[in-house]
Every structure is written in structure tokens, then in C-alpha cells.
Amino acid sequence: MIPAAFAKATIDREGAVGEAWLAELPGIIDDLLTQWDCEPDGEAAHGQVGVVVPVRDAVLKVSFPHPGNVHEPDAFEAWGGEGAVKLYERDDARYAMLLERVHPTTLLEHDEDVVVIAGELHRRLTIPAPDGLPRMSAQADVWEEELRKDAAELDHALPPYVVDAALAVVEELGRDQPEILIHGDFHPRNILRADREAWLAVDPKGYVGDPAYDATTFLRTRAAHQLGADDLMSVLNHELELFAETAELEPERIRRWAQLNMVQSAFWGRRHGFGRARGGSELDRFIALADELALSWIS
């Protein structure tokens, strides 16, 4: 019942703790199926952190017990099915949820109006934050510290003014953010085809902060997937404007968050590589793109 690729990714990331959890996972799933009175109906799917077992009209998602996965049900609860899948049941001790079942097709496999679909969905997900979710503003000190450390330690190509622009975003947008619920991992793979609405979001982190942050996650993925496209910069600038318009966000705010995000990505890639490219010329191309965007998105 546990997909092999999911088991491997979990062990690679979490080591012995991951292995121990995987050993318990079939038992956890069995217990939850009994508790919520359902039977498996089809092959299990997975992402990076969760295994998703389809049952008749729902899916059972069990995530690795990591602090980053605690608030997913809180976000679903706050949305109440508006723009996201419905939450039917939750078992917080086991990082498990019973969710509305939609289609496995994601917005990544779709090629029409992708930006407008995501922007409109994002507008609907932008609601006042419920109590008790982690604030993105609490990350500002860590972001600042990491930017300074990376800039000093890494062998990189970013001129000081590009890093300073990112530090200014942390100061000016990062420290004081609105009380808005944000998805936190808003990329096309976490937007699924549905019937009740055309598209619904899954897999939220559930943070409190500036909704323009989600736009940068979306744009970063668009940038990575269109690597090598003709005139990529103007394509991405157009997508940024279009997302802003449909999501009803200020383009300038998105651009500033995105600039910070690209400096962070440029450093992250140099230190760790990316999931899509761990080394070699492919990684070099991703890093060069992050460098270029970090420079070009300075306001």
C-alpha cells in the first residue's frame, strides 16, 4: 500500500526516524480506515511528505510527523471547501486527514489559462487567518541571518546590491505582515482537477502572512518549468502581472517577495542543489536563472 518512491524519499530525507515511521505506517492506515469506516479504492498516491490512499468518496492522507505538517487541517477547516478540498475528519496525533476526493490531474498537466486559474483560486483562498497558525513574520530573523551568512560564505555571483535588495524586502515586507491565511506551498502540483469546482487546492502549510508570498511560490515553479523558453523574462513578467490582476494583489509586492525568493533560491541551489537538479549543468542552469531573476526583479 506504501508507494516505493515515497518510502525511498522518506528514508533519504529522515533516515532511521523515517524508516521507523514507515514500518508503522501500514498499521496506522489500517487503524484509520477502521476508525473512519472506509475501504481502499485504488492505488495510493503520494507527494513529498504524505501518502494518499483513495477510499470511496474521499482520500485518506497521512503525512510524516513533522512540525511543518501540523497545520494543514487547520487551513482546510478555515476554507470550509471554498477553493480547497473539504476536510471530513482529522486525527492530529497521527498527522492524518480524511479529505474530499478529487481527480489526480494537477494544474501542472494543464496548458491553458494556467496563471488565471491559479490567480483566481488564490483570490478565493485569501481569507482572514484563524487563530493558532504560525506567522511568517517569525521567519524574518532567520531569513536575514541566512542571507548574510550565505552571501559571506558562498562562492556566488550576486553583487552586494542584489543581496541588499533582498534584505530590504525582509525588513519592509517580512517583519510586519497581515493577518491573512496563506497556503504556503502554492504551486501547480498542489492544485487538482475537481467537479464541484473546476480546480481545488490541496496540501496547504497553513501560515499567517502576506498572500503575495504564495504568488512567488507559483512563479518560481513556472520559472523552473519554462527553463530555456524563448524570452523567459518577459514571459515571467507577464505571468506576474496576470497573477497579480486575477488574484487582486499588487504586482510590485509580488515582485519584491519574488526577488527575495530568488536570492534565497540562488543560495539554496549552491548549498544543496534542487530536487529537480542535484548537480551538473542542469543545476548550473537553474542557479543562473535564479541569479538573473534576483537581479531583474529589483524594484
Ligand SMILES: Nc1ncnc2c1ncn2[C@@H]1O[C@H](COP(=O)(O)OP(=O)(O)O)[C@@H](O)[C@H]1O
Ligand atoms: N483530495 C485528493 N483527491 C485525490 N487525490 C489527491 C487528493 N489529495 C492528494 N491527492 C493525490 O496525492 C498526491 C499528493 O498529495 P499532496 O497533498 O500534495 O501530498 P504532499 O504533501 O506529500 O505533497 C497528489 O498529487 C494527488 O495525486
Ligand SMILES: [Mg+2]
Ligand atoms: Mg503536494
